[in-house]
Amino acid sequence: MNQTGSVTGLLGGSFNPAHVGHRRISLFAADALGLDVVWWMVSPGNPLKPKKGMAPLAARVKSAKAMSRRAPIRVTAIEQQLGTRYTVDTLHALSLRYPKRRFIWLMGSDNLAQFHRWKDWRGIARQMPIAVIARPGYDDDAIASPAMAWLRKYRLSAVGLHNRSEWSAPALIELRFDPDPRSATAIRRADPQWADGYAGPVPRDDVTHSLIHETSPGGGA
Numbered sequence: 772m773n774q775t776g777s778v779t780g781l782l783g784g785s786f787n788p789a790h791v792g793h794r795r796i797s798l799f800a801a802d803a804l805g806l807d808v809v810w811w812m813v814s815p816g817n818p819l820k821p822k823k824g825m826a827p828l829a830a831r832v833k834s835a836k837a838m839s840r841r842a843p844i845r846v847t848a849i850e851q852q853l854g855t856r857y858t859v860d861t862l863h864a865l866s867l868r869y870p871k872r873r874f875i876w877l878m879g880s881d882n883l884a885q886f887h888r889w890k891d892w893r894g895i896a897r898q899m900p901i902a903v904i905a906r907p908g909y910d911d912d913a914i915a916s917p918a919m920a921w922l923r924k925y926r927l928s929a930v931g932l933h934n935r936s937e938w939s940a941p942a943l944i945e946l947r948f949d950p951d952p953r954s955a956t957a958i959r960r961a962d963p964q965w966a967d968g969y970a971g972p973v974p975r976d977d978v979t980h981s982l983i984h985e986t987s988p989g990g991g992a
């Protein structure tokens with residue numbers, strides 16, 4: 772491998788709530804891509820999702836922390852602190868804050884299918900490599916998507932990514948493993964606590980600040 776140093780995977784999400792699927796895809800991606808850690812960035816509010824039915828950020832962070840226990844995963848609500856909502860702005864702010872860290876954006880194929888609706892999605896792809904994890908029911912839409920029509924020319928294998936002499940983007944790595952059918956939507960349908968706007972306890976302590984205190988720019992967790 773030509774690349775040295777640590778690589779951090781970024782899995783942005785609503786985590787409304789976090790589930791075993793998030794954990795499995797993160798561990799799988801970490802293994803396949805040689806990541807040291809995956810940061811779960813719990814979004815204060817996905818710009819494309821309705822606010823209705825979204826649990827408070829602190830409750831979603833708490834569920835993410837519980838789901839990531841004893842795994843090389845760090846949970847953060849850093850977008851709340853950065854004041855960013857759009858991923859392109861978040862990634863730009865992260866690269867300024869952590870200049871020595873190399874990042875890779877992780878997402879399920881459902882998000883690739885609608886990636887062309889995200890603010891400056893080509894700008895996101897130019898900032899860091901993207902790894903897309905196959906998800907049951909979404910792969911055909913992802914393959915046929917407008918974003919894929921553009922990203923396809925930047926396809927790389929995981930090995931190809933690491934053999935590059937520089938950490939450059941755009942790069943698209945498609946990861947496929949034992950597909951995981953779990954979803955937060957299914958949990959919200961089945962669990963009254965998470966259904967219809969969240970009825971569970973909201974943590975009193977501010978649980979949303981963890982990562983930023985656990986890491987220093989360019990180093991740490």
Ligand SMILES: Nc1ncnc2c1ncn2[C@@H]1O[C@H](COP(=O)(O)OP(=O)(O)OP(=O)(O)O)[C@@H](O)[C@H]1O
Nearest residue numbers: 783784785786792878879882906951953954955956
């Ligand atoms: N089972 C899964 N397989 C592959 N990717 C997944 C899976 N579950 C979640 N992801 C990915 O994890 C990220 C965060 O997902 P999110 O928190 O929205 O969970 P979700 O299960 O997709 O939620 P919802 O059902 O409410 O849309 C997204 O990139 C999503 O594509």
Ligand SMILES: O=C(O)c1ccc[n+]([C@@H]2O[C@H](COP(=O)([O-])O)[C@@H](O)[C@H]2O)c1
Nearest residue numbers: 783784785814817819857858859889890
């Ligand atoms: O930047 C955008 O335009 C944009 C549009 C939709 C979703 N996102 C991000 O995509 C990530 C996944 O969101 P979700 O709700 O599908 O888990 C999360 O980090 C969101 O902030 C970003």
